Amino acid sequence: MTAIPDPWSGVSAFVRAVDAKSFSAAARALGTTPSAVSKAVVKLESRLGVRLLQRTTRALSLTHEGMLFYERVSKLLTELDEAEAALASKKGLRGTLRVSAPVELGRTFVAGAVRAFLERHPAVRVELSLADRFVDLVEERIDVAVRVGRLEPSSLIARRIGQARNLVYAAPRYLRRAGHPRHPGELAQHACLRYLSGGERPLPWVFRGPDGLLEVPVRGPLDSDNGSVLRQAAAEGLGLIRTLDALVGQEVAAGHLRCVLEAFAPEPLPIHAVFTPTRNLAPTVHAFVDELVRHWRTRTGAAAGGSAGS
Numbered sequence: 001m002t003a004i005p006d007p008w009s010g011v012s013a014f015v016r017a018v019d020a021k022s023f024s025a026a027a028r029a030l031g032t033t034p035s036a037v038s039k040a041v042v043k044l045e046s047r048l049g050v051r052l053l054q055r056t057t058r059a060l061s062l063t064h065e066g067m068l069f070y071e072r073v074s075k076l077l078t079e080l081d082e083a084e085a086a087l088a089s090k091k092g093l094r095g096t097l098r099v100s101a102p103v104e105l106g107r108t109f110v111a112g113a114v115r116a117f118l119e120r121h122p123a124v125r126v127e128l129s130l131a132d133r134f135v136d137l138v139e140e141r142i143d144v145a146v147r148v149g150r151l152e153p154s155s156l157i158a159r160r161i162g163q164a165r166n167l168v169y170a171a172p173r174y175l176r177r178a179g180h181p182r183h184p185g186e187l188a189q190h191a192c193l194r195y196l197s198g199g200e201r202p203l204p205w206v207f208r209g210p211d212g213l214l215e216v217p218v219r220g221p222l223d224s225d226n227g228s229v230l231r232q233a234a235a236e237g238l239g240l241i242r243t244l245d246a247l248v249g250q251e252v253a254a255g256h257l258r259c260v261l262e263a264f265a266p267e268p269l270p271i272h273a274v275f276t277p278t279r280n281l282a283p284t285v286h287a288f289v290d291e292l293v294r295h296w297r298t299r300t301g302a303a304a305g306g307s308a309g310s
Contacts, residue, residue, distance in 0.1 A: 010044030013037045015074050020138045029141050093284050094123035101146040104227035106130035108247050110146055113295035117288050132197045137276050143285055144275050156274045159289050162296040163268040164244040169257040173237040184216045184264050191239030192218035196225040205242050207264040
């Protein structure tokens, strides 16, 4: 019996390779091997009778014919994903959702949103990865990443969750003992508890003064890559801590920490959920981002922004 030709054979591998810029990254996204992706693209080129990709040892690039083909088939694959997503949404959300977030924000905020999301959608499984580094969504097969700060221009889709301010806090007992700093320049005489981001050396604390941004080198008895350790130490009166206000809401409400130098705080930092255009149609992605926004409003009482390209 003659097999029916599959017009989609190799197309997904080709589009994913273009999006990921390598066979290796495409293989990870598709759950296969680089050689399998390469062979699928070669077979597609053979069937079409044209070369779609120029291969070098460092990168892939589209030929003219490859660009024309990519523009057409990527749209068709998007429509196919949309059709499948529409059917899947009627059956309820299911499958695996891969989420990435910075360590401290992930522990104090994103983890709570994940728990609430799983209660609403018990057929979904979440893989939550926490890391203080830039995560390549395509390379690492991440569906949604939470990012703090202004986004660089890219092809990613971004939805604003909210914003947070980097403020300095201290326990009332520390302020009674060491005094209340009135200007960032006074921090040289204070014990400052510094956060080690991604294992790097602690950075100067940045403030906003009348003449622009002001970087202040600080020192103290404790540096740590664990924000919970620093918050606990600050609450017990060991020194000053600089952190996002969203991370210390409970300690402030309980009176264990008090904000200082608020008049010199830099501009608030936006917090976004970002995802690739290919995941823009996935109901699970949008449902989880909705949960992030809802959870942020519940924690902070603040409204979030809308969707936008980053």
